[in-house]
Amino acid sequence: MFAFVNNQSKKLALLFLASHIFTAAAASPFELDNEASTALFARAVGGKYVGSSCQVDAECYSGSCATGNDGVTRTCQRQLPGGPCFDNGNCNTRQCDLSKGICKASAVNGLCTDYYDCAGWEQGTVTCQDKKCKVKDSKSCTNSNQCANGLCKDKICRRRPQAPNSPCFVDSECLSGDCAAVNPSQCTNPDGSFTYCPGTTDQHCTRYTLGSKCANNGECAEGFCRSGKCVASKDGDVCSEQYQCTGLSVCGSNGKCYTPSSASLYPNDVCDAGSQCRSGRCVVDQQQKDPYTNVNNVILKNQYPKRCDYLANGQSGCRSVSDCLTGLCKSGTCKLGSDGDRCQVNYQCQNLCSNDGVCYTPTQPNAQGKNEPCKTDDQCVSGSCIATHDVVVRPRLGTSDGSLTNVDDTACAGSAAGGACSDDADCNEGSCSSSGKCGLLPLNAICEQDFQCDTQTCIYADPYGASGTCELAYQYTECSRDDQCYSGACVRRQCPNNKDPNCVFFGCQAVALGGSCRNLNDCTSAGQTCGADNTCVLV
Incomplete structure (x- = not known):
């Protein structure tokens, strides 16, 4: 009987001891992560665990009660580097400088929860990876275990050789052996179609040459990946992009590679050689036309893929004016328009394109007024022919309904005060005098617009009247003399x-x-x- 009781008492004693050990461990802040002696527990401001709900810093053993990502919940958290501490367990990095009472940042390979726990993060040299501080790519190192990508080469952290389209800094980071600047929209998907490049660097690993091993079409610089090797295309192969069709073949509008016959391609068709184009020119610097008006606008440089240039005047094979670089399409040949031909802009005519959209020849020199068509200065009353933007309005070429459109073209500028004119509309300032000169109108003169007056102020006594009178200028009106202003002061x-x-x-x-x-x-x-x-x- 006593043996039984004695035996049971030992068991109860062991259970009691185990219970106390468990309670001490469970009550220890930071879930068994405290590295200080239990004697320091008494120095803790509070005793709540990391992750425990709190309202103020004093409740937490770490002395840090922080708001979570939801912006509402507050829990006990460890201190960031520079925060107060009295033992290692107070700190994200588990490093407390006891002599100063502040948390230290981790060196490379030290513990971290985010990049800001690592010494040197302010200079952008380190990051936190798998809870350890690591050196970033292209930054200095002494051995590979310091590097985020595990490779220290020539004392610089490098990526291990990557597949095509991967971000890179040097050739050794690429399986292709070539790290180069790539158009940011011309990295490739596995099927070979273009996509935007990953990463923030403008350099990426280039694709493999013909004959190289590959995993998919997007890894080949040209052709296709077949049986694990980059091979040349054949006519009839399904293509996503022009580069996949090798040699003189192109990727057609039906999505298949084919080889165009000589002089068979029209302007703006994708080409590989000038001999394939009706214009004889396969170009990368492409003239762009407004799709609504067929008027030339900008020239885009280094475009991909190459396209057939527009037909020059005298070249045959045009279908409409949209195939011609500067002329009209007349009987299948691009030519400058003769008087009476429909036109959209001046350069389509032998002479000028009227505001009615018809080629014509002015009856006399120096007769074109403000905003009237011109090609040279000596055609204008003002002596100045300038490029305009959306000022000229003409019937849209190729339509019969008379619909109008604004176009960029050359037109005569107006005249400043003292310049030549034939009527008031020719003057940018003032009105046209009987002597054919633009002059600013004096006070009390009849006017229609502010710019006609010396004071730049034309006031209508009747808001619905046909004209007003030149008056002294209001406050803030631009001036050059005191006597132009009602206040008497130009400042x-x-x-x-x-x-x-x-x-x-x-x-x-x-x-x-x-x-x-x-x-x-x-x-x-x-x-x-x-x-x-x-x-x-x-x-």
Whole structure:
């Protein structure tokens, strides 16, 4: 009996001891991760575990109660490097400088929870990978176990050789042996179609040459991956991109490789050689045409794939004006238009294209007014023929409904004061005098627009009237002399365009408070108006 009791007592004692050990372990902050002696527990501000709910720092053994990603929940967390500590377990890095009472950052291969736990993260040299601080690619190293990608070559961390399209810094990081700048939209999918390149560097591993081993079509610089090798294409092969069709073959609109016959391709068709084009030119610097008006706009450089150039004047094979570089398509040949031919822009005509969209020859030189068509300065009254953007309006070429469209073309500029004119419309400033010169109108002269007046102010007594009179300028109106302003003062003002650091602007000063005014435009715009007694008053 006593033996039984004695035996059971031993068991109870062992259970009691085990229970106390478990309780001590469970109560130890940081879930068995504390590295300090239990004697230091008494120094803890609080005793809550990492991950425990908290409201203030004092509740946590680490002294850090932080808000989680949800922006609401607060839990005990370890301290970041630089945070207060009294033992290693207080810190993300498990390194407490006890002499200073602050958490230390981890060296390479030290413990981390994120990159900011690592010494040197501010310089962008390290990262946190698998809870260890590692050196980033292209940064200095002494051995491979320091590097995020596990390779230290010539004292620099490098990627191990990567497949085509992978980001890289040097040739040794590529299985192809070539790390080069790649058009950011011309990396490839496994089927060979283009896609945007991964990573932030502009250099990527190039694709394999013909005869090299490959895993898919996207790894071959040309041709296709068949039986694990990059091979040349054959006519009839299904293609995603032009580069997959080798030799003189091209990827047709039906998505298959074929070899065009001589002079069979029309302008803008994909080509591999000039002999395939009706124009005789297969180019990478491509003239772009507006698809709505067929008017030339910009030339795009180094375009891919190469395309057949437009037909020059005198070349045959055009289907419509859209095939011609500068002329009209007449009986299958690109030519400059004769008087009476329909046109869209001046360069399509032997002479000029009227605002009605018909080629014509001016009756006399120096007769074209402001915004009228021209090719040379001596055709304009103002003596200036300029390129315009969307100013010229003509019937759209190729339509019969008379629909109008704005086009970029050359047209005559207007004249400044003192310049030649044939009527008021030719003047950028002032009006056209009987002597054929643009002149600014004096005070009280009849006017229609502000720019006709010396004061740049044309006021209509009747808002619906046919004309107004030149009056002294309102406040802030651009000026060059005091006598142009109603206030009597032309001063330097804030520039209308605040983004121009070189702007110098002079405008009329506002009438002072209590001064005479015609309407609120004479008074300071901030908090003043023109009162019933025609003086500037506070609102």
